[in-house]
Amino acid sequence: MATSDSGGLSGNIAILTAPNSQMTLVDLPRPSGQSLDNCTNSNYKNFNVLNTDLNLQVSFDDKVITGTVTFELQTIKECDTIILDTSYLFVRSVSVDQQPVDYKLCARKPIYGSPLEISHKCQGKVSVSVEFSTTEKSTSIQFIRGDTGPYLFSQSEMIHARSFFPCFDTPAIKSTYTIQVESPHNVLMSARPIATEGDVYKFKQPVPIPSYLVAIASGNIVSEPIGPRSKVFSETPNIADCKWEFENDMEIFLKVAESLTFAYEWETFDVLVLPMSFPYGGMENPNITFATPTLICKDRSQVKVIAHELAHSWAGNLVTNCSWEHFWLNEGWCVYLERRILGGVASLKAKMDGRQDYLEYGEKSRHFDAILGFGDLKESVNNINPEFTSLVWDLNNKDPDDAFSKVPYEKGFFFLFYLETILGGPKEFDEFIPHYFKTFRYKSLDSFEFIDELYRFFEPRGKKEILDSIDFKKWLFGKGMPEEPKFDRTLVVEVEELVEKWLDFFKSGKDDFSQFSINDIETFEFNQHLLFLDKLCAELESINPSSQLIMKLPEVYPYYTKTGNFELIASFNTILIKYGNLTETDKVVVNFADWLGTVGRMKYVRPGFKLLSTKVSNEFAITTYKKYESLYHPICKSLVEKDIGLV
Numbered sequence: 001m002a003t004s005d006s007g008g009l010s011g012n013i014a015i016l017t018a019p020n021s022q023m024t025l026v027d028l029p030r031p032s033g034q035s036l037d038n039c040t041n042s043n044y045k046n047f048n049v050l051n052t053d054l055n056l057q058v059s060f061d062d063k064v065i066t067g068t069v070t071f072e073l074q075t076i077k078e079c080d081t082i083i084l085d086t087s088y089l090f091v092r093s094v095s096v097d098q099q100p101v102d103y104k105l106c107a108r109k110p111i112y113g114s115p116l117e118i119s120h121k122c123q124g125k126v127s128v129s130v131e132f133s134t135t136e137k138s139t140s141i142q143f144i145r146g147d148t149g150p151y152l153f154s155q156s157e158m159i160h161a162r163s164f165f166p167c168f169d170t171p172a173i174k175s176t177y178t179i180q181v182e183s184p185h186n187v188l189m190s191a192r193p194i195a196t197e198g199d200v201y202k203f204k205q206p207v208p209i210p211s212y213l214v215a216i217a218s219g220n221i222v223s224e225p226i227g228p229r230s231k232v233f234s235e236t237p238n239i240a241d242c243k244w245e246f247e248n249d250m251e252i253f254l255k256v257a258e259s260l261t262f263a264y265e266w267e268t269f270d271v272l273v274l275p276m277s278f279p280y281g282g283m284e285n286p287n288i289t290f291a292t293p294t295l296i297c298k299d300r301s302q303v304k305v306i307a308h309e310l311a312h313s314w315a316g317n318l319v320t321n322c323s324w325e326h327f328w329l330n331e332g333w334c335v336y337l338e339r340r341i342l343g344g345v346a347s348l349k350a351k352m353d354g355r356q357d358y359l360e361y362g363e364k365s366r367h368f369d370a371i372l373g374f375g376d377l378k379e380s381v382n383n384i385n386p387e388f389t390s391l392v393w394d395l396n397n398k399d400p401d402d403a404f405s406k407v408p409y410e411k412g413f414f415f416l417f418y419l420e421t422i423l424g425g426p427k428e429f430d431e432f433i434p435h436y437f438k439t440f441r442y443k444s445l446d447s448f449e450f451i452d453e454l455y456r457f458f459e460p461r462g463k464k465e466i467l468d469s470i471d472f473k474k475w476l477f478g479k480g481m482p483e484e485p486k487f488d489r490t491l492v493v494e495v496e497e498l499v500e501k502w503l504d505f506f507k508s509g510k511d512d513f514s515q516f517s518i519n520d521i522e523t524f525e526f527n528q529h530l531l532f533l534d535k536l537c538a539e540l541e542s543i544n545p546s547s548q549l550i551m552k553l554p555e556v557y558p559y560y561t562k563t564g565n566f567e568l569i570a571s572f573n574t575i576l577i578k579y580g581n582l583t584e585t586d587k588v589v590v591n592f593a594d595w596l597g598t599v600g601r602m603k604y605v606r607p608g609f610k611l612l613s614t615k616v617s618n619e620f621a622i623t624t625y626k627k628y629e630s631l632y633h634p635i636c637k638s639l640v641e642k643d644i645g646l647v
Ligand code: BES
Pocket: 157, 158, 280, 281, 282, 283, 284, 304, 305, 308, 309, 312, 331, 404, 409, 603
């Protein structure tokens, strides 16, 4: 069984026995302690958690959550202390089996917070309760003003759950939950609502989940249906737009996802659209995906983020990485499923449009997404610390937020895409998908167990030689870019030709724009715009185009200056500011800086400030940041501050 303890391997060994397996795999170096979660202070290996009960009270006046968390533990290894993770929490009292016990909230350690050591001789079943409060320093909990009143939300992945409530803050530990929250405003939790009595909201989460998936939101939140098992939530003024954005695709996504895996196990899939300061595109909190309001762009072009968060219902939420060092297992698998879902939906839509080639069309469109992904991967590999360009990370004494980039998403996707191809194509791989998610559901695993399962599944199907030919060591531990796969480029040629035309133009240095017009891009679909802008931006790097010519782009394609789509605003302005040789008084820069004050999604905020810092001036980036800092989420603040050299 895959558990938190994935085998007692340590040391730099040349021959890897995959954890819990009978098989010996080839020459995979395993950095010491890989199977242990380095990012928790807790002694989680000693326990199974049978259930967790959360009883919370929200005070908007004091901006704190006060509560009691109770763990029903089953001791696996007898010990004298229970060590929980906390970070910027206040601990009021601790009891074991209803009796007060001695405890020590230890001094804060760098990155991982303050261990809470509870004295108790642990054997068999143990019930531990901790009374606690959050503090204003919490990195998970944000009290803000929403559009219509006070608002509270949490964001705990990867290691911020410990600043929400004391816990075994590791993805290796999963538990069912019972939850009760008292709040003057509507409450949503990553669980199924079971009753509301006045200000008290009750929930249960019958599927075991890790701490990072426990989420809360409270505020003036209303809802509308977006499918037979789905609702969207937001504050009242935005609810109609939110409904429109998602209602066309929600149930189709669910159906296609189920056809790739197996029946959706969480009963409902709802989406909460948060205020602007939400730092991510989406967060897969079970039963209530959290989403950035930048998805509500009135053109349905960002529904792919919902497909992604839905895919986490299998990849990540049912089957979870056992430590953040194997984060690619969550995100790489999720992107793989996301692209299969979107390809499936493209195919269904083509069929409804009466296209004979609808199946091929779905595949072509999946390849289009993969081509965009390969570009994103290049960009990330060039910008992130090289040690985090491998699939498996070493996070010992490191902050996992610093390791975050597109690498686990895209390199993880390309690893799976490679496996799919080499093992015979999507059809052959299709049987493995439900097998993998069924085998590991409710569990947490590492990369070695994944490879082991590949062998277990494909060897009896006559594919051992193929598996033996794969350089797993390079895939898991190699740095930098993987080899570029052979893509079906049918749907991108048009875009690539336009990029080439522009590159030739910039190379020539002549200023004859007559060969270009708005017609070039008029029939583009959203993804084509994105590919055009991102590819042009990447390819211009080696050309060093004239800044005067670059600054003519808005006149040629005014569409890109008028759009309200956040993706296009970000990509277009990046080209102008990167190559336009602009100063802080230029209108483009002023507008872009103002725009940065209206978004909280890190995907835009972090590269935006880096761009200002490197292409305008570091001082200007800092003054702009200082102006808007109070609008950003603490996680976002701490990363931008590192990015622009404030800390
Ligand atoms: N689980 C992630 C968000 C996350 C990752 C939060 C790591 C904290 C730490 C979520 O599923 C995600 O990947 N969101 C993406 C969406 C995109 C890939 C479609 C995002 O936020 O941009």
